[in-house]
Amino acid sequence: MPRVVTFNYTLRDPGGRVLDTSAGGEPIAYLEGAGQIIDGLDAELRSAVAGTKTRVTVPAAKAYGERDPAQMQKVKRSLLPVDGELSIGDQFQTGPDRFSPVVTVAAIEGDDVLLDANHPLAGVDLTFDVEIVSAREATAEELSHGHAHGGGEGSCGSGCGCH
Ligand SMILES: [Zn+2]
Incomplete structure (x- = not known):
């Protein structure tokens, strides 16, 4: 069963420059396998449990693609x-x-x-320092909508009006 996972992250390029971070904001929530985060990161976090701190490097090809x-x-x-x-x-x-x-x-x-017209991060290997905040089974509603709900950090909250 796909899970809904929330996590904090800091994203760096191979030179160590911070490209993005959730620090100072709400953690990110996503439904596994739904394309809410890049595939390479989703795949690496499939077995992660709450409290896990890990570093995941996603090659460009599995992130925003190679430069074309x-x-x-x-x-x-x-x-x-x-x-x-x-x-x-x-x-x-x-x-x-x-x-x-x-x-x-x-x-x-x-x-x-x-x-x-390449994505600004095309061709860039991405390193994520991730801390898993929570992980639970997705609800039937989340599965039917194809994204995470609720918890204050979800993408559309309870009473989701997205459908
Ligand atoms: Zn929804």
Whole structure:
């Protein structure tokens, strides 16, 4: 049976730089196997019990994927929906809604701008320092919704209005 697991984490890149952390906030809750966290981490935590502290390194291929050179595209600066200065590292969405892909400015060469549509963490091996806060069997409702509920740290709380 899939479980609902809550955990605290700090995520670092191979250089030790902190990319993300739950410190100072609520722990993360997820339903095992539901794609709520990256697959490589989900798989490594399947047997972890409450109180477990562990370090999990997830290779890029099992996290946000390898970098894809085909996702690099050179466009004319005038075609970009950007006013004013453009800098390397700037990110913007390629479409009108919040689900549109995000691209990053990788290089600027005169009127040409090289855009990178790879996920910012593509090609990066990720190291998670994890502390399991709780682990319990998922409820039938959680299984039918495909995500964790409740406990104050869940993704949608009791009386879930997501369906
Ligand atoms: Zn729900």
